[in-house]
Amino acid sequence: MKPVGQRFLMIYSGVLTAVFVVTMLSGFVISPRSMSLEQLDVQRINVREPDGTLRLVISNVEREPGIIIKGREYPHPNRRAAGMTFYNDEGSENGGLIFGGEKSKEGTKRSHGHLSFDAYEQDQTLAMDSDQDGNSRDTSIRFTDYPDYSTLDVIQLMDSIKSLPKAEQQAKIKAFLDAHGGPTTRMRLGRNADNSVALALSDAQGHPRIEMKVAPDGTPSLQMLDGSGKVTGELVPKH
Numbered sequence: 001m002k003p004v005g006q007r008f009l010m011i012y013s014g015v016l017t018a019v020f021v022v023t024m025l026s027g028f029v030i031s032p033r034s035m036s037l038e039q040l041d042v043q044r045i046n047v048r049e050p051d052g053t054l055r056l057v058i059s060n061v062e063r064e065p066g067i068i069i070k071g072r073e074y075p076h077p078n079r080r081a082a083g084m085t086f087y088n089d090e091g092s093e094n095g096g097l098i099f100g101g102e103k104s105k106e107g108t109k110r111s112h113g114h115l116s117f118d119a120y121e122q123d124q125t126l127a128m129d130s131d132q133d134g135n136s137r138d139t140s141i142r143f144t145d146y147p148d149y150s151t152l153d154v155i156q157l158m159d160s161i162k163s164l165p166k167a168e169q170q171a172k173i174k175a176f177l178d179a180h181g182g183p184t185t186r187m188r189l190g191r192n193a194d195n196s197v198a199l200a201l202s203d204a205q206g207h208p209r210i211e212m213k214v215a216p217d218g219t220p221s222l223q224m225l226d227g228s229g230k231v232t233g234e235l236v237p238k239h
Contacts, residue, residue, distance in 0.1 A: 043059065043060050043062065043063045044057065044058065044059040044060065044063040045057070045058040045059070053071070053087075053089070053090070053091045054068065054071065054087050054091045055086070055087050055091075056084065056085070056086055056087065057084070057085045057087075058083075058084050059082065059083070059085075060082045061080060061081060061082050064076075064079060064080075064081065064082065064083070064085075065085055066079075067093060067151065067155065068085075068087065068091065068092065068093055069091075069092045069093065069121060069150070069151065069152050069155075070090050070091055070092050071090075071091040074152075074155050077158075081098040081099070081100045081112075081114075082098065082099065082100065083096060083097050083098030083099060083114075084096060084097045084098075088120070092120075092121055093118060093151075094117075094118050095115075095116050095117040095118045095124075096114070096115075096116055097114070097115050097116075098112075098113070098114045099112070099113045099114075100112050100113075101132070108133070108134045109132060109134060110132060110133055110134075111130070111131070111132040112129070112130065112131045112132070113128075113129070113130045114127065114128070114129050114130075115127070115128045116128070119146050121150040121151050121152065122146040122147075122149075122150070122151055123144070123146055123151065123183065124142075124144060125143065125144055125145070125146065126141075126142070126143060126144075127140075127141070127142045127144070128140070128141050128142075129142070136193045137191065137193065138190065138191065138192060138193050139190060139191040140188055140189065140190030140191070141187075141188070141189045141190070142185060142187065142188045142189075142190075143185070143186045143187040143188075144183050144184065144185050144186065145183065145184040145186055145204070146183050146184075147180055147181035147182065147183075149180050153180075154176075157172065157173070157176055161173075184202070184204065184205065184206040185202060185206060186201070186202050186204075186206075187199075187200065187201050187202070188200045194216055195216040196213060196214060196215050196216050197213070197214050198211065198212065198213040198214070199211070199212040199213075200212075203227065205227070207225070207227045207228075207229065208225055208229065209224065209225055209226075209227075210222075210223070210224055210225070211223045211225070219236075219237065220236075220237060221234070221235065221236050222234065222235040222236075223235075
């Protein structure tokens with residue numbers, strides 16, 4: 001039979017161990033309900049609903065998300081920018097905001113910004129862009145119509161043809177677009193690289209029908225066109 005003092009120490013040690021284990025486990029299970037910080041440095045933040053549905057990602061370039069549809073992520077072919085990506089109630093990409101820029105080793109100044117709003121499981125129906133490449137600058141607001149198929153159909157198509165020669169890939173893509181339709185720009189308001197500004201309105205097939213423009217030299221014009229691009233009416237200054 002063990003002395004009373006030794007038994008007491010064993011019980012005391014066991015109780016301390018149990019308390020320590022419970023405390024550690026609680027730390028992993030119970031998270032703080034609120035937190036106040038003066039500064040937070042992170043590479044990515046995911047905002048989720050209580051059920052885990054992703055609604056917003058704020059990230060740097062290295063940790064930016066791919067294309068996410070209903071919670072599943074697919075590689076993005078060319079996205080390389082820091083910013084914010086929003087998701088709808090189903091966890092599918094719904095629009096975003098990105099910024100970037102740098103001066104090259106040769107001294108060329110580059111800057112870009114983009115804000116877009118997506119259709120359901122599709123691309124940008126409304127987009128605002130600003131781009132600078134040296135002395136060339138282009139700024140625009142664009143409205144675009146998209147067909148009713150899902151971006152997932154395009155992802156699956158691109159995955160199925162990735163091992164084909166380039167010419168065959170292009171033929172497959174063209175056949176898909178001919179059968180299902182593609183994006184159609186309906187309106188573009190922009191400051192163009194040649195220093196002109198223009199408003200172009202197009203029909204449902206994407207044919208420009210009204211073009212309002214101020215040329216680089218300041219000359220204004222207004223043209224109305226038919227579906228083939230022929231000018232049917234025009235307003236120009238009198239000389």
